[in-house]
Amino acid sequence: MSEHPSTTSTPAEVTAPYGTGVQAAPQRRVRVPHLQAMKERGEKWAMLTAYDMYSAEIFDEAGIPVLLVGDSAGNNVYGFETTVPVTVDHLVPLVRAVTSAARHAMVVADLPFGSYQASPQQALATATRFMKEGMAHAVKLEGGASMVPEVELLVRAGIPVMGHIGFTPQSEHVLGGYKVQGRGESADRLVEDALALQEAGCFAVVMEMVPAPLAARVTEVLSIPTIGIGAGPECDAQVLVWQDMAGLRGGKAPRFVKKYADLRGELGRAAAAYAADVASGAFPAPEHSFPE
Ligand SMILES: Nc1nc(=O)c2c([nH]1)NC[C@@H]1CN(c3ccc(C(=O)N[C@@H](CCC(=O)O)C(=O)O)cc3)CN21
Numbered sequence: 626m627s628e629h630p631s632t633t634s635t636p637a638e639v640t641a642p643y644g645t646g647v648q649a650a651p652q653r654r655v656r657v658p659h660l661q662a663m664k665e666r667g668e669k670w671a672m673l674t675a676y677d678m679y680s681a682e683i684f685d686e687a688g689i690p691v692l693l694v695g696d697s698a699g700n701n702v703y704g705f706e707t708t709v710p711v712t713v714d715h716l717v718p719l720v721r722a723v724t725s726a727a728r729h730a731m732v733v734a735d736l737p738f739g740s741y742q743a744s745p746q747q748a749l750a751t752a753t754r755f756m757k758e759g760m761a762h763a764v765k766l767e768g769g770a771s772m773v774p775e776v777e778l779l780v781r782a783g784i785p786v787m788g789h790i791g792f793t794p795q796s797e798h799v800l801g802g803y804k805v806q807g808r809g810e811s812a813d814r815l816v817e818d819a820l821a822l823q824e825a826g827c828f829a830v831v832m833e834m835v836p837a838p839l840a841a842r843v844t845e846v847l848s849i850p851t852i853g854i855g856a857g858p859e860c861d862a863q864v865l866v867w868q869d870m871a872g873l874r875g876g877k878a879p880r881f882v883k884k885y886a887d888l889r890g891e892l893g894r895a896a897a898a899y900a901a902d903v904a905s906g907a908f909p910a911p912e913h914s915f916p917e
């Protein structure tokens with residue numbers, strides 16, 4: 626059962642999800658104005674990462690309006706320790722898989738480290754690959770005021786851009802590790818970065834590991850939606866890496882994670898039960914076998 630607010634039966638009959646309450650023209654895909662309308666109505670929403678077909682399908686059917694194909698695929702799909710080694714070629718096929726499976730959600734492609742910082746032209750070339758080959762609906766990039774020329778060119782070219790400030794994992798070597806950003810005198814700079822991104826044309830801004838009162842201040846000041854991860858409850862939206870949210874990954878999760886399931890335990894038990902059945906001869910049973 627779909628829990629998208631206004632997705633009822635067949636796609637053809639679906640009316641605007643996250644619409645204004647006014648009957649809009651049939652509209653099955655979440656788009657920038659829907660997110661803007663939700664901010665104006667004070668409706669909070671959740672974003673999740675997705676990197677493959679089934680996760681995208683499940684989250685889409687659960688009514689998640691925005692799916693992010695994060696460069697966090699680096700440490701959640703490809704087995705790297707960080708997002709730094711991730712390339713465009715790593716992500717394009719994953720974006721394509723997610724856009725193919727998501728019927729309603731807006732799919733945002735994360736631009737990986739080194740694929741957009743050299744120039745606005747490089748950013749446009751990279752974003753264009755994600756739009757054409759990945760069939761993404763928007764892109765995300767890390768950085769504040771310094772990224773204004775890149776954001777402006779992408780938006781001028783017709784590509785919706787999501788910003789990302791606070792802790793920006795692609796810069797962890799400069800930032801000196803996984804640390805809360807915007808404490809003390811750097812708070813005003815974070816507000817300025819957020820405003821610069823909005824002014825440049827971003828449709829939303831992710832804030833990662835920012836003190837809750839500062840994130841609340843940015844959310845108040847900005848007219849576009851803020852999306853928090855470790856940025857307190859006052860943001861317009863929240864984002865989590867799905868394997869964190871669903872308890873698939875092992876080890877100690879960051880403070881900002883809440884586990885809503887124990888997929889790791891569940892999947893481990895399934896694998897062990899299957900192996901035990903094979904060992905005992907209980908699987909395959911006659912119903913799994915083909916008679917002559
Ligand atoms: N699975 C996963 N979840 C994420 O949230 C995530 C990724 N991967 N990969 C890309 C970035 C990296 N992120 C991370 C990763 C680890 C911490 C972390 O270890 N935080 C600790 C220490 C904070 C501190 O020292 O102040 C914490 O307890 O929150 C934070 C953000 C967020 N993103």
Ligand SMILES: CC(C)C(=O)C(=O)O
Binds near residue numbers: 695696697789831865
């Ligand atoms: C955690 C989110 C915001 C992200 O950038 C990612 O998943 O790569």
Ligand SMILES: [Mg+2]
Binds near residue numbers: 696735
């Ligand atoms: Mg990312």
